Amino acid sequence: MSDPFPAIAEAEASGSTAELFADIRATVGVRVVNLVWRHLATMDEALPWAWAAVRPLYQQGMVDQTVIGFRQAMALPRLATLAGDEPASVDAVLASYDHSNTVNLFSLGALAAWLRGEGAAHGLPQPGTRLPTPDVALPALASENDVTPETWRRVLRLNCFGDSEQPLILASMYRHVAHAPAFLARLEPALAAVQADGSLDRAIAANREAARRSSRLLARAITAERPAHATDIESSVSAFVNHAIGKMVTICRAIRVARESAAA
Template sequence: MSDPVPATVEAEATGEIAEIFADIRATYRIGVVNLIWRHLAVFDGALPWAWASLKPLYVGGHVAAAAAVLRADRPLPEAPRVPAAAWACIGLDPAPVRDVIAAYDRSNPMALAALTLLRESTAPGFVASGTPRAPIFPDEAPIPLPALLALHEMPPHAAEMVLALNAMGSTAEQPILASMYRHMAHWPGALALAHGVLAPLHARGELQAAIAATRELARKEAGRMATLLPRLPPPPDLPRVNAVLDAFIQDAIGRMVVNGGVLGAAFRI
């Protein structure tokens, strides 16, 4: 098994890409660079363009304001809380698992709002809709994370469970492999608990409906931020970069904003 999305490994990044990765970690205040940024680094000029365009909205508090709306208004399906006894049965302290989910629930709503804005801004006729929200500056401590495991580094049963979880809520033929589950693979028992939470919601179509509604919320927030986005020269292969943004917005990031929120509630972060 191999991870289907090519991406620059954080530890192997050099020069400008390494500097941008460090800036992203510092801005997000988590110990990882999300897959979308590492994937954009593969394309000539894409990561410098995307980050230079969006960083002013991050540091200016506008992306945080949009992300707060997404967290508050996303229509999360209800799932029962996983009781403390369930964690005890698998001999696992839930704290590090909760940290992983909290880190992604911090970064994914920001990424969804920001990248939706970036993608929409390249479409003909895109205009602002609404006024920018007041910026917010959350006082959030950095969240360190364990090493990001590749599928071949996991026990086979854990890798199988990661792939099963990755299908939850997706309508894509080959869903982009979400990094959150790769971090959770350090604790295979937590993957089993997560599957028990998400699988019934997926089977009933509740995750898919919530993901579609959340993407629409992100489009509205993008419209509010449109006047704030600097218009910088795009990368040489903009159509291909836009296809990447579409894939992540439609599948991976939008999906994980909902799934992370559901698991956060079920695991009670």
């Protein structure tokens, strides 16, 4: 897969970029910096501007309160059982991405809406208590050379569910769970079934639209000067919101529900 969205690896970050990565981890409440932030770090001054613009949305609990309401009405496809004797790291990855993808969906959706001038005409987002964050350690982010060819091909096939046949962005969650090939082997037919009956695409579309409405309201809380390269920043952020993050919010939540139902 070609990589139209290059990124700075956390281990390679230095100086102010490393400091921003550390603040993102602490503020969002995760052990890893999501790909979208690492991609923005490759663009001149994009990361410090974008993070400063949305950081208050996290700090004041506005994003968290939006997530609470969103999850109450969230559409989910019904996956076949995904029970299995997995490494503990599988559920750690799912918990981390279920949290980070969802809060990032709203903060970045708000940022993209603000850059397009599409904030809601009325209303203000409500601050509130922040959600608890998953205190979990994650396995290494696998690359093609770290796993068998069969496992990597499965990662690429999984990445197509809920997206176009040639998605632009490889969702990092699949790379984190690539160390558990038996789990991926069960996950693929489960997602294939809901892709085939249309329920996966319908749920993703419904959740994206709900998130879009809430993001426009959150955009009203952003106070920033319009940056240089605003069009490039908006284009990149929107690609993540509309594709990788937009689909994985639904997919990751559905997987967790399927695993929790099986455990019960």
